[in-house]
Amino acid sequence: MFDATPSDAVGYVFSAYLFFLLMVLVYISILGAKFQRINRELGELIEELEAENAEPDAVVEAGVAVDSGSNAPRKESSV
Amino acid sequence: MTSSREAFMALLGKDLRTELRTMRSLPAMVLFAVTTFIIFRYGLDRTTLSGSLAGGVLWTTLLFAGILGINRIFVSELEEGGFDAIRLAPVDRTVLFTSKVAALFIYLAVLQLIVVPVFAVFFLPDWSALGPLVAVLIGANLGFSVLGTLISSMAVNSRARDLLVPLLLLPLVVPLMIAATAASAGLFDAAGPDYDGFGTWLLVVGLYDGIFLLVGYAVFDFLLED
Amino acid sequence: MDDRPNAATTGAAIRLSGLSREYGDRLALRDIDLTVARGETMVLLGPNGSGKSTMLRILATLLRPTSGEVRVLESLLPDESWKLRGRIGYLGHEPLLYRDLTGRENLQLQAKLHGIPKEEADARIEHDLDLLEMGRRADDRVTGFSAGMRQRIAICRAVLHRPELLLLDEPDSNLDPEGRELSRALIGPAEGRTRVLVSHEPDRARAEADLVVTLDRTGGITNQPDETADPGDQHEAGAGR
Amino acid sequence: MPYSTFSWKTETGPGSRFNMTGRGLKTLSIATVLFLMAGFALVFLWVPMDADQGFKQKIFYLHVPLAIVALLGFIAGGVEGYRHLRTGDRRHDANSYVFIHISVTFGVAVLVTGAIWAKASWGYWWVWDEPTLVSFLIVFLLYCTYYPFRYAIEDRDRQARYASVFAITAGAFVPLNFMAVRMAESVIHPRVFATSEGGLPDSMLLTFLVCFVGIGLLWITLVKTEMVGKKVSGQVSYLRRRLHDDGSGGSVGGRIAPSVEAK
Numbered sequence: 110m111f112d113a114t115p116s117d118a119v120g121y122v123f124s125a126y127l128f129f130l131l132m133v134l135v136y137i138s139i140l141g142a143k144f145q146r147i148n149r150e151l152g153e154l155i156e157e158l159e160a161e162n163a164e165p166d167a168v169v170e171a172g173v174a175v176d177s178g179s180n181a182p183r184k185e186s187s188v
Numbered sequence: 189m190t191s192s193r194e195a196f197m198a199l200l201g202k203d204l205r206t207e208l209r210t211m212r213s214l215p216a217m218v219l220f221a222v223t224t225f226i227i228f229r230y231g232l233d234r235t236t237l238s239g240s241l242a243g244g245v246l247w248t249t250l251l252f253a254g255i256l257g258i259n260r261i262f263v264s265e266l267e268e269g270g271f272d273a274i275r276l277a278p279v280d281r282t283v284l285f286t287s288k289v290a291a292l293f294i295y296l297a298v299l300q301l302i303v304v305p306v307f308a309v310f311f312l313p314d315w316s317a318l319g320p321l322v323a324v325l326i327g328a329n330l331g332f333s334v335l336g337t338l339i340s341s342m343a344v345n346s347r348a349r350d351l352l353v354p355l356l357l358l359p360l361v362v363p364l365m366i367a368a369t370a371a372s373a374g375l376f377d378a379a380g381p382d383y384d385g386f387g388t389w390l391l392v393v394g395l396y397d398g399i400f401l402l403v404g405y406a407v408f409d410f411l412l413e414d
Numbered sequence: 415m416d417d418r419p420n421a422a423t424t425g426a427a428i429r430l431s432g433l434s435r436e437y438g439d440r441l442a443l444r445d446i447d448l449t450v451a452r453g454e455t456m457v458l459l460g461p462n463g464s465g466k467s468t469m470l471r472i473l474a475t476l477l478r479p480t481s482g483e484v485r486v487l488e489s490l491l492p493d494e495s496w497k498l499r500g501r502i503g504y505l506g507h508e509p510l511l512y513r514d515l516t517g518r519e520n521l522q523l524q525a526k527l528h529g530i531p532k533e534e535a536d537a538r539i540e541h542d543l544d545l546l547e548m549g550r551r552a553d554d555r556v557t558g559f560s561a562g563m564r565q566r567i568a569i570c571r572a573v574l575h576r577p578e579l580l581l582l583d584e585p586d587s588n589l590d591p592e593g594r595e596l597s598r599a600l601i602g603p604a605e606g607r608t609r610v611l612v613s614h615e616p617d618r619a620r621a622e623a624d625l626v627v628t629l630d631r632t633g634g635i636t637n638q639p640d641e642t643a644d645p646g647d648q649h650e651a652g653a654g655r
Numbered sequence: 656m657p658y659s660t661f662s663w664k665t666e667t668g669p670g671s672r673f674n675m676t677g678r679g680l681k682t683l684s685i686a687t688v689l690f691l692m693a694g695f696a697l698v699f700l701w702v703p704m705d706a707d708q709g710f711k712q713k714i715f716y717l718h719v720p721l722a723i724v725a726l727l728g729f730i731a732g733g734v735e736g737y738r739h740l741r742t743g744d745r746r747h748d749a750n751s752y753v754f755i756h757i758s759v760t761f762g763v764a765v766l767v768t769g770a771i772w773a774k775a776s777w778g779y780w781w782v783w784d785e786p787t788l789v790s791f792l793i794v795f796l797l798y799c800t801y802y803p804f805r806y807a808i809e810d811r812d813r814q815a816r817y818a819s820v821f822a823i824t825a826g827a828f829v830p831l832n833f834m835a836v837r838m839a840e841s842v843i844h845p846r847v848f849a850t851s852e853g854g855l856p857d858s859m860l861l862t863f864l865v866c867f868v869g870i871g872l873l874w875i876t877l878v879k880t881e882m883v884g885k886k887v888s889g890q891v892s893y894l895r896r897r898l899h900d901d902g903s904g905g906s907v908g909g910r911i912a913p914s915v916e917a918k
Contacts, residue, residue, distance in 0.1 A: 121711055121771050121772075122710060122714055125717060125718070128771075129717055129764050140881070143884055147884065150888075150895075151894075190528060194526060199523075199527075202519075209555075268511060268512045269509065269510030270510075272506070272508070273527065276474065276475070276476070277524075278499040278527075278529065343807075345813065346804070346817075347808075348803070349807075352800070352804060356797075356800050356821075359800070360797060360828055362793050362835070363832050363835030366835045366836065366839045367835060370839060388838075392835055396835075399827055403827050411817065437810065478812065
């Protein structure tokens with residue numbers, strides 16, 4: 110059976126641990142990027158909301174019901 | 189509620205009658221298996237097989253031929269409305285599961301009835317293993333049928349159905365294949381059938397069948413809902 | 415609160431409140447309220463994609479509502495859908511027939527699944543097939559049938575177990591005028607039987623409707639009172655409660 | 656860590672909706688880092704060399720905890736799938752998805768460290784007579800199909816239900832598979848647990864346990880973080896839909912990861 114020399118073994122062991130740490134790092138940075146994106150989207154939504162609140166007339170003209178959402182009265186189906 | 193036995197017989201009868209009439213699955217499975225034997229003969233460059241090699245060739249071929257049938261087992265229900273019809277009827281829905289398992293089991297049994305003798309003629313100098321092999325065939329068939337039905341019903345409602353069935357099924361049947369080939373390998377021993385470990389492996393097959401029969405029975409209901 | 419005496423005395427066959435159904439992010443049905451009394455015929459109108467078939471599938475227990483309360487024949491869906499099995503006759507877009515069985519075999523299978531005794535089933539199958547003038551072709555495989563013939567067998571299948579509630583998705587599709595006329599004996603208005611009818615022919619459908627519901631493209635109800643042919647006889651959805 | 660830059664308490668919407676487990680997550684990640692550092696310090700600075708294997712045995716403290724945690728995660732994913740089917744609560748499906756996802760990721764590390772260990776021990780990157788590693792590969796391959804399987808089902812309700820069925824079936828498969836593979840292989844590998852009858856020496860056991868806890872905590876931290884991400888992104892798309900009127904929000908096509916939505 111093949112036996113690695115001690116120095117070889119050290120290299121293997123360290124590369125195993127290094128691989129693990131790198132993987133964790135990569136995963137966390139992917140997670141971080143995801144959160145950054147969500148953060149940005151949230152910021153955009155807030156801006157949009159504020160912009161629309163600032164000029165409500167324009168919104169109505171555009172036909173977008175902003176803050177009414179699903180609470181908008183629906184004439185036919187409500188009882 | 190309609191009695192489950194009656195519904196089971198009705199559904200199984202429907203499947204078998206359809207297969208008899210259209211011959212949609214079985215001939216293809218047989219043809220595939222026999223051709224695969226020829227490919228193995230040249231791929232391995234052997235004219236006779238024994239031991240684990242014989243077991244491996246036989247079970248690999250049966251597995252891949254079986255997948256052809258497994259792929260199709262629920263297609264008619266999807267395309268011709270069987271799922272809806274079952275759900276509207278006062279029938280225990282797991283009857284569809286058990287009847288499909290039974291149908292698949294019968295397909296596989298018929299396949300083996302034709303293909304295993306062909307295998308023996310092609311590769312086996314000594315046919316004394318065929319008797320006890322029946323026990324392995326029955327046990328493994330049950331496992332394949334249960335898993336195949338479960339996987340097929342999972343994949344039938346998805347895009348890429350034909351791709352998913354083998355992808356999901358192959359890793360899941362690895363333990364079954366291990367047990368079936370190991371049990372058969374002894375039987376195909378060059379020096380005549382060797383029953384060392386045969387019982388244990390049969391037990392593994394039985395355990396596998398039991399566990400997945402329970403799992404399938406428990407979860408199948410959820411695959412029928414929309 | 416219900417101004418229809420029928421609904422008050424016999425209990426509603428269908429009662430929906432706040433029914434919504436989503437497909438992914440898309441709303442197929444939005445906040446539907448309506449009541450159908452026993453023995454009444456409700457006609458569902460609306461453009462393609464307005465959720466008519468979705469509604470029918472929900473009533474048939476084939477599809478789960480996303481939210482809202484759905485009561486069909488006094489059973490709360492989806493939890494009590496098992497109580498409804500065998501009591502609903504559903505005729506969808508698909509004929510629910512196995513192509514490689516004959517028309518008669520398909521009906522016999524249906525009878526077995528519904529636990530109808532053999533003699534009874536055979537008598538009914540004979541009777542229904544004759545009614546739709548399909549007796550001659552009943553022993554041919556469905557795969558050789560025209561669309562109209564399939565529809566006739568599908569109608570037989572939908573009513574073979576004599577359901578209390580009929581859910582019909584464009585039952586006249588593919589039928590010739592003669593077929594439509596014949597099929598009325600099986601799926602037309604009958605004593606005590608509740609029907610929900612999806613239709614693309616408002617005028618024909620209105621003629622037999624007790625209740626007309628029009629769905630709009632967003633899956634909500636948009637009934638305009640002036641659309642109703644005879645407001646005296648018919649109620650619109652959501653009204654009267 | 657990057658996610659700590661995200662502000663949990665934003666001024667949009669009612670505060671209650673966004674009071675996510677920010678602080679708990681912080682404690683958890685600190686504990687994870689501490690345990691992992693302590694574990695690795697023990698591995699390299701304290702624990703004695705293995706008599707048979709020498710220095711290369713130290714991969715054991717990484718490889719085995721990773722494998723055990725990944726497998727437990729798979730089984731937990733099956734349990735969550737079961738709970739989803741029982742209750743119909745979509746959060747269980749989301750849990751099941753995240754459990755399996757993190758465990759598959761761990762699985763990559765298990766296979767790579769296992770291969771390195773095999774190379775160090777025998778000079779080959781892969782050995783078939785190591786049943787645990789082989790069965791892990793089979794399980795790993797099975798769980799890899801979880802993604803294309805989810806992807807192939809469009810309706811989200813059905814996707815969640817079918818994924819749960821998958822998780823249950825695969826969860827039941829895990830122990831069965833290990834049993835079958837172990838029976839099939841002739842055991843010649845000097846497995847650490849097996850060679851030292853009566854268990855590991857205390858020092859090794861302690862080191863192993865610290866590493867195990869560290870990696871377990873890492874798994875939990877990653878799961879929690881993913882869940883928070885799912886919740887927040889679900890809420891963001893919910894907000895967007897409310898803002899742009901219903902129907903148009905968020906791209907649905909080909910989404911395989913379940914989202915948790917605020918109702």
